[in-house]
Amino acid sequence: MNWARAIATGSLALALLAACQGGPLPPQWRRDASAALDQYRHAWLRGESRIAEQAFERARSELASTGSAELVARAELTRCALQGASLDFDDCPGLAPLARDAGAGSRAYSAYIGGRWAELDPALLPAPHRMAFTAVGGANGEREGVAPATPGVLGAIEEPVARLVAAGALMRVGKIVPEDIALVVETASAHGWRRPLLAWLGVQEERAQAAGDAEAAAAIRRRIALVLGSPKQTQP
Template sequence: MTVHRISHAAVVVVALLLSACASRPLVPDWALEAQSASERAVKAYLQGQARVAEVEWRKALTEASATGQPNQMARLALLQCASQVAALEFTDCPQYQRYAAGAEPAERAYARYLQVQHTAQDVALLPMAQQATAAQLLKGQSGPWVPAAEAALSQLTAAGVAVRAGHVQLAGVQQAAQLASEQGWRRSAMAWLLLEQRLHQAAGDAASVQAVALRLQVLQNGSGENKKK
């Protein structure tokens, strides 16, 4: 049951998308359309509906491009990258790189964080939900890597960044897998469960490996798009 609003998931991305319009009586149509399309895109991607996500991202970027402002494009691209990290898909955020030169300091800090290249100066510029994880990674400290954030996407993004940094703890992976599962985010849940299964295999825990395999089987049922990948 999804109870978290995706619009709260990456404050540096979606909230800033509207910040340029905050002093005006009405929010421009492009901003509303871009936000709505990006939320649908994130949800579709995490659910494993790649084609739907691609269409919605295209809509969001088209709306933002009407402003002629590269920072608006960068913010949307970072939200897309954050959703990929939440599903353990690690890239160099190529869409963001196209507009990085026009990004603002907070966006650049967030981009570095997603790549695990952030600095101590970047931490204060990050969304609150990411600051604790960012600081812990800089200090080389261990988890918890799933923060007590309001939005599920924020929690999974932080956990994904930690995994990318090489901090993999079974308890955190299990928590992330359960969180994605509760949201009905098939793609993300499968990614985290596959990681959990590998950790159980490494530990020689055959019973847990089989238990995770059953959950993966359930997720694969009825997932026509995933079966084609």
């Protein structure tokens, strides 16, 4: 499995193991990193922050044991992509010390999820994100004032984690439309992913308030309260 596609689909753990399928047992570091990254992804999306952080540190430590900046960069990109999917934007500080030694694909993906579209080569992006980038006019669309994304851009991305990651990237550059926000909300809801669900419901509430739709805003607030009342929710 191509590692960039693996990040796009939230399956970096599978990519770490794929090369060994049908061959000798993968080395222990690879198996441990794979399991920890899977646990990290699940816990993060569920809003279980402490578990997620502990799992990520275990995964990063196992990958760092190889001395490969590229492998550690992939883990950091996985974290940044999932944060962006939940609208928790930052500049991916864990990647900065590794960027010089990471591959071109890693740097392109970092630029994509980081909103630095003018500096990336879309040919290096995983297919779902290359499609989203192109559909909204890419960096040229941003500079030339092309309208935001057309409805259905995210619907063409079948894998749910990749859909949320793409939504975060579109949101960061101001190219997402209400129809796709609604799709992302229902995607997170269908999988019980509390963290992105709360984030995107918040976007819907703000937009309903801005439009003067008090009834819709109130309904969204009730839904948010319901999610916050679920017993495993640990976000502030």
